[in-house]
Amino acid sequence: MGSKLATKCSQNAKEKKNNIIKAELYLRAILPTLSDLVKVDTKAKSIIENRKISILLNLRNVTKTLLKVDNGKIISITNPNECGNIHLYFISPEHALGVFEQGKLPILLRGFTKISFLRNEFDALSKRLEYFLKPTENLSLDERKISVALQFKSALRMGEVLGETDEVCQTILKNTTPGILKISIDEIGFEAYFGNINGKWKYIECPDKGQAVSSTLSFKNLETAEAMLTNKLDTFSALGLGNIQIWGLVPIIDNVGLVLSRINYFIS
Amino acid sequence: MRIYDYPENRKWFERASKVIPCGVYGHFSPAPCVPPDAYPFFGIKAEGCRFWDVDGNEFIDYMCAYGPMILGYHNPVVDEAFLRQLRECDVNSIASTKMVELAEFLVDLVPIADWAFFAKNGADVTNYAVMIARAATGRKKIIAIKGGYHGTSPWMQGIGHPGVTEEDVANVIRIPWNNLNALEQALEENYGEIAGFISSPYHHPVFTDNEYPAEGYWEGVQKLLKKHGVILIVDDVRAGFRLHLGGSNEFFGFKPDLICFCKAIANGYPISALVGREELKVDASKVFHTGSYWFSAPYMAAALANLQELKRLNAPEYLYKLGLKFNEGLVKIAKEYGFNLKVTGHPSMAYYRITDDPTLMLTQKWCAECTKRGAYFTSHHNWFLSMAHTEKDIEKTWEIAEDAFKILKSSV
Numbered sequence: 108m109g110s111k112l113a114t115k116c117s118q119n120a121k122e123k124k125n126n127i128i129k130a131e132l133y134l135r136a137i138l139p140t141l142s143d144l145v146k147v148d149t150k151a152k153s154i155i156e157n158r159k160i161s162i163l164l165n166l167r168n169v170t171k172t173l174l175k176v177d178n179g180k181i182i183s184i185t186n187p188n189e190c191g192n193i194h195l196y197f198i199s200p201e202h203a204l205g206v207f208e209q210g211k212l213p214i215l216l217r218g219f220t221k222i223s224f225l226r227n228e229f230d231a232l233s234k235r236l237e238y239f240l241k242p243t244e245n246l247s248l249d250e251r252k253i254s255v256a257l258q259f260k261s262a263l264r265m266g267e268v269l270g271e272t273d274e275v276c277q278t279i280l281k282n283t284t285p286g287i288l289k290i291s292i293d294e295i296g297f298e299a300y301f302g303n304i305n306g307k308w309k310y311i312e313c314p315d316k317g318q319a320v321s322s323t324l325s326f327k328n329l330e331t332a333e334a335m336l337t338n339k340l341d342t343f344s345a346l347g348l349g350n351i352q353i354w355g356l357v358p359i360i361d362n363v364g365l366v367l368s369r370i371n372y373f374i375s
Numbered sequence: 376m377r378i379y380d381y382p383e384n385r386k387w388f389e390r391a392s393k394v395i396p397c398g399v400y401g402h403f404s405p406a407p408c409v410p411p412d413a414y415p416f417f418g419i420k421a422e423g424c425r426f427w428d429v430d431g432n433e434f435i436d437y438m439c440a441y442g443p444m445i446l447g448y449h450n451p452v453v454d455e456a457f458l459r460q461l462r463e464c465d466v467n468s469i470a471s472t473k474m475v476e477l478a479e480f481l482v483d484l485v486p487i488a489d490w491a492f493f494a495k496n497g498a499d500v501t502n503y504a505v506m507i508a509r510a511a512t513g514r515k516k517i518i519a520i521k522g523g524y525h526g527t528s529p530w531m532q533g534i535g536h537p538g539v540t541e542e543d544v545a546n547v548i549r550i551p552w553n554n555l556n557a558l559e560q561a562l563e564e565n566y567g568e569i570a571g572f573i574s575s576p577y578h579h580p581v582f583t584d585n586e587y588p589a590e591g592y593w594e595g596v597q598k599l600l601k602k603h604g605v606i607l608i609v610d611d612v613r614a615g616f617r618l619h620l621g622g623s624n625e626f627f628g629f630k631p632d633l634i635c636f637c638k639a640i641a642n643g644y645p646i647s648a649l650v651g652r653e654e655l656k657v658d659a660s661k662v663f664h665t666g667s668y669w670f671s672a673p674y675m676a677a678a679l680a681n682l683q684e685l686k687r688l689n690a691p692e693y694l695y696k697l698g699l700k701f702n703e704g705l706v707k708i709a710k711e712y713g714f715n716l717k718v719t720g721h722p723s724m725a726y727y728r729i730t731d732d733p734t735l736m737l738t739q740k741w742c743a744e745c746t747k748r749g750a751y752f753t754s755h756h757n758w759f760l761s762m763a764h765t766e767k768d769i770e771k772t773w774e775i776a777e778d779a780f781k782i783l784k785s786s787v
């Protein structure tokens with residue numbers, strides 16, 4: 108009886124911890140991808156053209172994300188000092204997950220007069236993001252390019268969050284030499300950088316002058332990148348067939364792969 | 376100099392990728408061969424220190440099947456011993472006397488060995504060694520070196536790797552190489568819980584310079600382990616019989632409790648061995664460990680013939696001298712073209728890195744250029760020399776290396 112109770116308690120503690128990580132992934136990685144979305148998708152950009160507003164999404168005792176919408180652009184700030192025009196509050200990770208996954212309502216603490224922005228523009232933007240992050244087979248070629256780029260960026264942001272929150276990713280980090288991996292898909296002109304930078308898993312859009320790339324991973328075409336993102340790629344075969352090319356410190360590439368494969372453990 | 380291309384290799388790889396995960400998996404996979412289009416993946420013939428791929432390209436082989444080949448491919452003495460036994464009896468329903476003869480030979484050859492046990496792969500015996508350490512001590516934790524490789528069983532892999540659970544690695548503590556303080560700390564923090572310390576005799580990780588034990592390291596390790604009643608397991612799977620026929624620990628001057636051998640034990644025939652001290656024989660007898668093909672006698676006959684040949688030829692000395700000469704030449708050629716080639720580890724199975732570029736990209740380009748010219752070099756792993764490599768082969772390899780450095784110089 109006692110040991111059953113202990114097992115149940117430890118399962119609950121684990122579930123709770125995973126929920127925190129999951130909620131952080133939404134708040135600190137997926138929502139910030141809105142800032143990338145409006146850069147590459149004219150439809151999304153037009154939704155917030157001529158709008159200036161900021162939304163604070165606040166998960167009690169865990170994290171805050173501020174989305175500053177400014178005339179077609181979005182800047183995302185984690186744990187900001189300022190509070191937004193709109194303040195959305197989540198009392199628990201479970202509450203936040205209910206909002207992000209099941210359409211439940213957050214608590215509106217400030218911005219009652221701006222509620223229509225949430226109901227209309229913000230809702231439309233979120234749906235547009237989902238359209239690209241969970242693509243169907245009906246996307247046009249241009250949309251597929253956007254989708255792949257956004258999926259990579261949100262995955263890399265998630266990798267960064269997992270580096271701070273997930274013990275497995277932290278252990279992988281300890282076994283990874285410092286270095287930056289450049290990920291690119293030449294066919295669509297995409298590139299992003301991720302690596303063990305200053306002792307953390309970090310995503311950067313573009314390295315500074317002093318930051319040298321230590322490994323590269325390039326996809327020959329869109330199809331290969333799509334297969335990778337949907338977990339349908341045998342990467343070793345792809346290497347042998349020339350659909351992926353790697354150079355440099357291969358262990359960094361391996362370990363980035365391990366970090367990114369942890370995403371599925373939390374979010375499917 | 377002819378530059379190889381690989382159309383038939385590519386065709387075979389396409390076929391393979393349709394029916395085999397990874398196309399070619401494990402350490403033969405394209406992943407560490409950077410870039411894969413510089414490398415062959417399918418061979419059709421091997422002889423001495425050379426192999427030929429499906430495109431008919433000829434290579435002087437500096438990987439030696441990643442260690443198993445030591446006398447040369449198709450060594451007549453070993454092959455004949457194998458074939459003789461094969462004709463007499465291969466797998467059977469009872470054990471072969473060859474097993475006893477091989478065990479007796481190993482017990483004679485390896486100073487710490489009072490008994491021997493045979494399996495097929497390196498991991499079979501690293502697993503067995505760890506189980507024996509646990510059985511002997513009644514403890515569950517194992518200390519291993521960060522970056523040390525002991526096979527692919529889940530406990531030997533890292534957390535986060537597909538198929539490996541937290542529980543699988545929960546009892547393995549990884550410490551840095553050559554760090555007695557870290558060892559002491561691990562022993563103190565897990566007082567009375569450590570069964571064994573497993574390590575290669577010197578550090579030969581991949582993608583990284585290899586490292587010899589520091590002065591006094593093994594002596595210090597043995598003192599600490601003795602104090603804590605911990606079994607010392609040397610994983611000599613890769614280096615065994617190359618540095619010293621009595622086990623690489625003899626080369627470095629220390630005496631472990633158990634030694635795992637594989638790779639060079641039978642010149643490529645699949646067999647591995649665990650040898651140990653008398654004090655652990657009863658514990659070894661209690662651990663149930665076996666496999667369908669572990670009693671297959673021709674491989675034992677091959678191992679016996681191979682070890683006898685290595686002894687007759689005083690292989691470690693030949694390999695050491697040849698390695699020194701080979702490496703000296705390579706370093707000199709590199710220098711002539713303005714590159715610093717760093718050679719680490721044992722001269723006969725050294726790791727090579729062009730230090731002018733910390734990302735390994737230059738090393739990768741150079742190895743790729745050499746491979747395309749017929750010297751099979753990888754950029755992530757230590758290479759191996761064999762008894763079949765001659766000075767002439769080495770001179771030819773230097774020419775190839777020089778040509779590749781020329782290309783490298785013109786590209787930077």
Ligand SMILES: Cc1ncc(COP(=O)(O)O)c(C=O)c1O
Binds near residue numbers: 498524527610612613
């Ligand atoms: C040092 C060392 N230990 C153990 C192993 C595992 O041997 P196997 O692949 O035969 O299981 C290897 C293989 O490369 C090795 O190099």
